[in-house]
Amino acid sequence: MGKSLLDKVWERHSVRELESGQTQLFIGLHLVHEVTSPQAFAMIREAGLGVPFPDRTFATVDHIIPTDTQVRPLADGQAETMMSAIESNCREFGIRLFTPESGHQGIVHVIGPELGLTQPGMTIACGDSHTSTHGAFGAVAFGIGTSQVRDVLASQCLAIQRPKVRRVEVTGRLRPGVYAKDVILDVIRRLGVKGGVGFAYEYAGEVFDAMSMEERMTVCNMSIEGGARLGYVNPDRTTVEYLRGRSFSPTGDAFARAEAWWTSMASDPDASFDDRVSIDGGGIAPTVTWGINPGQAIGVDEKVPAAAAFAADERATVEDAYEYMGLAAGQAIAGTKIDVAFIGSCTNGRLSDLREAARVARLGRVKPGVKALVVPGSQAVARAAEAEGLHETFRAAGFEWRLPGCSMCLAMNPDKLSGRQVCASSSNRNFKGRQGSPSGRTLLMSPAMVAAAAIEGAVVDVRDFLSKAPA
């Protein structure tokens, strides 16, 4: 019987089995940001512990950093305190920090891959649930809490239970206008927001084989929204080519050795899985959320479903969603008016996302009254986009072009919804209050769909939109 990638990575990184039945698992790459780390550093200091592997941890600032100006001191005193804290913590423990001055700052899950820090066969941890993003490379990547950040700092290990593995196969080919974001929204819609609890998702099949690394990252990023703490795609040629020439990638002969090891970590053809599902990729439509969790999603050409269509124990959440969102069962989601459009986040803030959104932005202007933001995921993404003139395209169409950060994905910075504003968003969570206003409303969709919604002032099928445009 063959082994899955998870089996192989687990074996290679297992330090020992603990009395509790958990594994002491070595963490190859630890990523840190300013929100979930200060308490962990404080605990390390109080307990008199050290950081034995400082060169396996890298830090950045993303959550609280403003996207209009990043001049210090930051206007928000608390944000400035957090910035200063991560700076002094990293200095004290010898950890490399990517500040805006470094030219490599950005959202933690964007910079890891683009710097070549994220590699196949690694174990990765970060005090952030979207660490699942790094699974796109065939890494086993966990989101952890602050106490576990402390554990990794102190020991480069986690005490953790091995998850089960579900192979999620998406077959066939995606139709035009359907993006990686639609694929993962569709997977979550089918398997549910708790369907993945206790599982790692192995994404496989023609649709993932054909995807770029950036698209795979979008999919793996949202594994956690389906309840799966991690998700991964087996490393292949696409993975290897992406890594060639990156700052932290091996070079020369070492790259050849790396390539051999990376591809050897992929699941064997006869690997066994705890569960398998298969979805026809050709049947996936551009998808939009209508509710208050990412599983409450429909095709853009569908109507808000009736509560009766859900399992009995889901109905209370569905009723809650109608009320919060101000939507009724049977109502078409297309045509829903929006106030704000947000393109960015670790789900969809990479160059290819901005390119797709810019393609749409060339077709019109942001509807008067709509506030539209484009926030590149990192300084490197911003530079690449600007080299192609995408910032000019966006500005000409009435979008604001911002500095890199998490921005309105979670609104721990000045970018926030107000009141009951409705936001078409390329981010990953439509939870109540997620975008900074306790009554703000979020509709998740692909970046191209967000750009189309910004122009239309309402949710619109990006395919109709593109077809109306001159060829």
Added chain:
Amino acid sequence: MTDQAKKSALLPVTRVSGRPIPLPGNDIDTDRIIPARFMTAITFDGLGELAFRDARFGADGKPIEHPMNDPRFQAKGPRVAIVNKNFGCGSSREHAPQAMWRWGVQALVGESFADIFFGNCVAMGIPCVTASEADVTALQRAVEADPSQDLVVDLDAMTATRGGTSVPVSMPEGARTQLLRGTWDATRILVDALPKVRETADRLPYVGGFAR
């Protein structure tokens, strides 16, 4: 010193007794438990007051109907929350269990928990046990009807008991062992094996930059 450090390691958690409070609803995410705007701080201090802030208070700052505002559930002392499915989903923020703990919640009984939230609770010495949908719903109803009796979560017997009635609960064996043996704060145990950690690291080709 932080409260967390004071709650010292190697303290077995076998039995938690507290005032029960039902927090009904499936898929309660950690943004709901502690909105991100309250996380711009470098400590967890003061989060207790802010737990479920937006579910408890309207935009005008006036309380809205929520069990945590209900006068019947205000008795001071340790509390045990009774929750439904997939509690604590979403963001990995430990601020969520930290906020609940600072509001007095020392154990949770629920139908199911999200993975990261569960792990964060274990690392804080907070047991999250699961019971059947029928038992959880019945318990929530019974507590609504009479909030005055304590709920006892017993990790030895694996029961949740209130008055004369016990229901069976479960928890993954690993986490249960950690709590019972007082090894839920894993740091020391992990650090103890540092020589073995280095051996493991040395065997991984990427740690040496694939030099060999």
